[in-house]
């Protein structure tokens with residue numbers, strides 16, 4: 001049985017004092033959660049978030065990293081920098097980065113490899129645009145992105161990669177994929193992994209859904225056969241709301 005993994009993606013929100021207040025009220029709300037709980041916070045919150053989640057079940061992730069270890073890359077942060085401060089997870093290839101910051105399948109693949117070299121667990125985002133969906137290209141898009149993201153990884157790395165299926169038209173729009181639709185897309189991603197790495201690995205990979213997840217739809221989404229939790233943006237900004245998503249079966 002795969003464990004549910006529920007990650008909040010704060011994006012470019014939350015000042016350090018807000019992050020501290022959030023964690024202090026959120027931690028007791030989720031201390032008995034069955035799901036793995038992750039908060040992916042801005043770089044400037046990492047230190048405070050790591051300090052304030054010590055002794056809790058909340059894991060901390062970053063939202064991006066560079067694929068080189070050091071060098072003349074003004075404004076970038078390396079995998080090693082994240083690792084040494086105590087970060088465990090890193091989002092890679094979020095659609096906002098692919099669309100606004102020139103992230104490509106190639107840089108996504110390089111970043112995943114660097115994440116593993118630094119013992120960080122990548123949360124890799126894939127998903128189709130509305131245009132691609134309407135043209136019937138969803139499966140092609142998400143399986144290709146998955147294949148290219150995982151290229152050259154060994155079996156144990158693939159097993160430790162979290163994939164987040166995030167249809168772009170559902171992100172921040174209030175439009176959620178139906179649980180059946182999202183589950184079907186995730187099955188396709190799992191089938192692609194099976195083709196390359198075999199059934200055992202494919203059955204172990206955590207594949208989340210993301211795109212307007214909220215406490216009112218989490219239960220239905222996360223109780224499907226293949227959706228292993230969620231990557232949650234807007235609804236992760238309020239501790240109470242996000243705690244309800246983490247404890248989706250108690251709603």
Ligand code: PGA
Nearest residue numbers: 171172211212232233234
């Ligand atoms: P949303 O964002 O929950 O606000 O739609 C999800 C994401 O971008 O990871």
